[in-house]
Amino acid sequence: MTQYKYHICCMGAGYVGGPTMAVIASNCPDIRVCVVDLSKRMIDAWNTDELPIYEPGLLEVVKSARGRNLFFSTDIDAEIQKADMVFISVNTPTKTTGIGAGRAANIKNCELCARKIAEVATGPKVVVEKSTVPVRTADAVRRVLMANDKGIDFQVLSNPEFLAEGTAIADLQKPGRVLIGGMQTDKGKAAIQQLVDVYAHWVPTERILTTSLWSSELSKLVANAFLAQRVSSINSISALCEATDADVHEVSRALSFDDRIGPKFLTASVGFGGSCFQKDVLNLVYICESLGLQEVADYWYQVIALNDYQKQRFTRNMLQRMFNTVTGKKIALLGFAFKKDTGDTRETPAVFVAKALLDEGAKLRVFDPQVSREQMLEEFDYTCGVNETTLPGLTTSDMILTMEDAYTACEGAHAIAVLTEWDAFKTLDYKRIYASMAKPAFVFDGRNVVDIAALRQIGFEVYSIGKPIQKNQFI
Numbered sequence: 001m002t003q004y005k006y007h008i009c010c011m012g013a014g015y016v017g018g019p020t021m022a023v024i025a026s027n028c029p030d031i032r033v034c035v036v037d038l039s040k041r042m043i044d045a046w047n048t049d050e051l052p053i054y055e056p057g058l059l060e061v062v063k064s065a066r067g068r069n070l071f072f073s074t075d076i077d078a079e080i081q082k083a084d085m086v087f088i089s090v091n092t093p094t095k096t097t098g099i100g101a102g103r104a105a106n107i108k109n110c111e112l113c114a115r116k117i118a119e120v121a122t123g124p125k126v127v128v129e130k131s132t133v134p135v136r137t138a139d140a141v142r143r144v145l146m147a148n149d150k151g152i153d154f155q156v157l158s159n160p161e162f163l164a165e166g167t168a169i170a171d172l173q174k175p176g177r178v179l180i181g182g183m184q185t186d187k188g189k190a191a192i193q194q195l196v197d198v199y200a201h202w203v204p205t206e207r208i209l210t211t212s213l214w215s216s217e218l219s220k221l222v223a224n225a226f227l228a229q230r231v232s233s234i235n236s237i238s239a240l241c242e243a244t245d246a247d248v249h250e251v252s253r254a255l256s257f258d259d260r261i262g263p264k265f266l267t268a269s270v271g272f273g274g275s276c277f278q279k280d281v282l283n284l285v286y287i288c289e290s291l292g293l294q295e296v297a298d299y300w301y302q303v304i305a306l307n308d309y310q311k312q313r314f315t316r317n318m319l320q321r322m323f324n325t326v327t328g329k330k331i332a333l334l335g336f337a338f339k340k341d342t343g344d345t346r347e348t349p350a351v352f353v354a355k356a357l358l359d360e361g362a363k364l365r366v367f368d369p370q371v372s373r374e375q376m377l378e379e380f381d382y383t384c385g386v387n388e389t390t391l392p393g394l395t396t397s398d399m400i401l402t403m404e405d406a407y408t409a410c411e412g413a414h415a416i417a418v419l420t421e422w423d424a425f426k427t428l429d430y431k432r433i434y435a436s437m438a439k440p441a442f443v444f445d446g447r448n449v450v451d452i453a454a455l456r457q458i459g460f461e462v463y464s465i466g467k468p469i470q471k472n473q474f475i
């Protein structure tokens with residue numbers, strides 16, 4: 001039987017738990033890592049080569065360690081008992097009801113994990129908050145754990161994750177930084193060191209930062225808020241560019257040469273999506289409001305308000321350019337995921353654009369290389385309440401068709417809306433697409449991926465975020 005130096009259990013086998021633990025296991029053959037989840041479906045999929053999430057390079061990493069020192073299981077109690085260290089990597093979505101609804105993060109799942117650990121543990125453990133949580137959640141986790149009546153010692157650490165979907169493996173293999181927060185007591189420092197030792201297997205120690213628990217928890221929320229703020233900032237400028245014939249790409253580039261600003265996160269878009277930016281900024285807003293810091297809350301809330309404006313602005317422009325009606329018109333949506341190289345659709349701007357078009361009576365033909373029809377319809381239902389019962393007299397198939405490829409999606413369409421920046425959309429045969437579409441044929445590019453000049457040459461009427469508008473094309 002293999003002897004492991006250390007045992008890790010991770011509760012939550014989602015976008016963070018799965019890839020993070022796979023990378024730990026592949027870099028630490030001396031550590032046994034087991035990822036557990038309440039969802040048998042997720043665990044079963046992790047044990048096949050049809051992983052439950054799409055992430056470039058993930059399957060190779062999983063295969064390199066699965067069965068050696070990486071395991072996926074639903075036997076949560078047994079795996080917690082075996083572990084020296086338990087990561088909590090469960091979802092912390094925005095609350096939908098009760099106090100703080102629409103703002104506060106729901107940490108119910110984290111608390112349930114802490115209760116489960118306290119219930120089944122038979123020896124001391126380091127418990128690591130990997131989920132993104134409101135600042136001071138570690139205190140709640142610690143109190144739940146310490147309320148066990150077995151006299152077991154638990155140390156709680158905060159180790160927020162900074163990976164981005166689509167680049168998760170690269171981000172995990174070569175992280176910009178690993179952040180570990182812990183109590184500044186002897187036991188707390190010893191626990192911090194245990195986690196440092198895990199990451200030090202492959203991360204240079206100068207990139208492993210240690211802080212207090214509260215600084216670590218808060219830094220994660222603030223990092224996402226700063227990133228989201230940059231996207232909202234450049235998106236606000238995209239509206240100004242369209243009004244002045246400036247080009248947002250040129251403006252971004254000009255900014256990026258200033259070292260103090262830098263080149264990243266300056267790409268204007270139809271709006272940011274994903275499961276975290278909105279959730280985490282709203283959570284920051286809620287925390288500030290709860291602490292009576294209303295001006296600070298208002299400041300950060302603008303990041304969300306601008307993002308909503310950007311999504312609405314995109315759809316309003318489509319409507320206005322298409323003679324103020326899309327009723328009965330076929331519209332091809334290219335892309336549905338919230339960004340390229342992922343199949344994740346949580347908070348995707350595509351669903352908001354799609355919902356607004358459906359409200360106007362459009363018929364949607366959607367293509368995304370990584371999103372199934374089932375998942376799209378789930379997203380419509382979850383985010384906008386659109387389902388068979390809310391489309392009176394219609395089935396969802398009357399209004400939303402998912403297509404095999406971009407070409408069939410565009411056949412007979414009046415307009416194309418590019419909503420995810422998949423590389424493949426840059427090199428489509430747009431001449432062929434143009435020939436198959438109703439005329440005038442519109443392209444609304446929410447991701448600035450198409451070659452505007454080339455498409456205009458073919459005959460398309462093209463509108464891209466933050467780009468000079470082509471005036472009087474048909475006059």
Ligand SMILES: NC(=O)C1=CN([C@@H]2O[C@H](COP(=O)(O)OP(=O)(O)OC[C@H]3O[C@@H](n4cnc5c(N)ncnc54)[C@H](O)[C@@H]3O)[C@@H](O)[C@H]2O)C=CC1
Binds near residue numbers: 013017132
């Ligand atoms: N998705 C991302 O790119 C990133 C997410 N985060 C944060 O990481 C946390 C997890 O996010 P995701 O992995 O995206 O969520 P997810 O929804 O993909 O996965 C969470 C998993 O936890 C499981 N779970 C829930 N309660 C459980 C319990 N009591 N016991 C065992 N399993 C349980 C669920 O069944 C689900 O499979 C969130 O707090 C999120 O804000 C942080 C950085 C990046």
Ligand SMILES: O=C(O)[C@H]1O[C@H](OP(=O)(O)OP(=O)(O)OC[C@H]2O[C@@H](n3ccc(=O)[nH]c3=O)[C@H](O)[C@@H]2O)[C@H](O)[C@@H](O)[C@@H]1O
Binds near residue numbers: 132161164165271340
């Ligand atoms: O906490 C999290 O969940 C993660 O949130 C983001 O990662 P993610 O949401 O996966 O993806 P991003 O690359 O940040 O993109 C978020 C959204 O912003 C949009 N975006 C991003 C960059 C940009 O310049 N413009 C822009 O519109 C993307 O298209 C996407 O819709 C952060 O980048 C991660 O560091 C963080 O760990």
